[in-house]
Amino acid sequence: MPQSGSLLSNRGRALIAAVVACASLVGCASTTDVVTTDKPGTYTVAASATGGKMAWARAHEHAIGEARDYCERRGMQSSVTTETVSGVAMMTAHASSVNFECHPKF
Template sequence: MSNQGSDSLAEACTTVRVCEAEGVARVASAARKRAALFLRVRGAVAVALACASLVGCASSTDVVASDKPGSYTVAASATGGRMAWARAHELAMNEARDYCDRRGMQSSVNRETVSGVSAMTEHASSVSFECHPRF
């Protein structure tokens, strides 16, 4: 009988060791999965921030009447990325067009000055324009 009892005990110990090993393996596997997920999330956040820094933001001034009657000036600036000058230009041109559109007229650009060409600097566009009647 004692032989049978020691066999049961040995079997129970083996079962406990196997269960413990499986439990440790499950915990280790879950930890690896969490670590991999964390790295993917961290990578996605880094990509999103990089894209956001390239997009940047743009702003414009109010349209200001110049010394010449019927002539106006508006300036816009944008930051972030190599194409910031294009956003500044587009914003200044849109502001000029919208200003004249509100008066039932069309815009005519006389002069544009652009500054800032480096990748991560502020780029600016200043547009001098006139409003003319639509034909």
């Protein structure tokens, strides 16, 4: 009969292995800093994501979220003017580059 300590240890290892496996399927995403463009009042931010066929959606969400947060920190709301996406193959980097403006909240 196994000792309860070793049983918990095996369960703990199995849980850790499951978490690592799920994390590897989800992939990772990163976002650049927001920078101003040559057009006054317009900013740009880019995001990339890897891991699975929905990586483009994570890249899009990260870029849109960073634009929203940038404007909200200034008491304003974001308005996306253009978005460029790249990457279609599974397990490659997918990217989204968003140009946006900040406008007063109504």
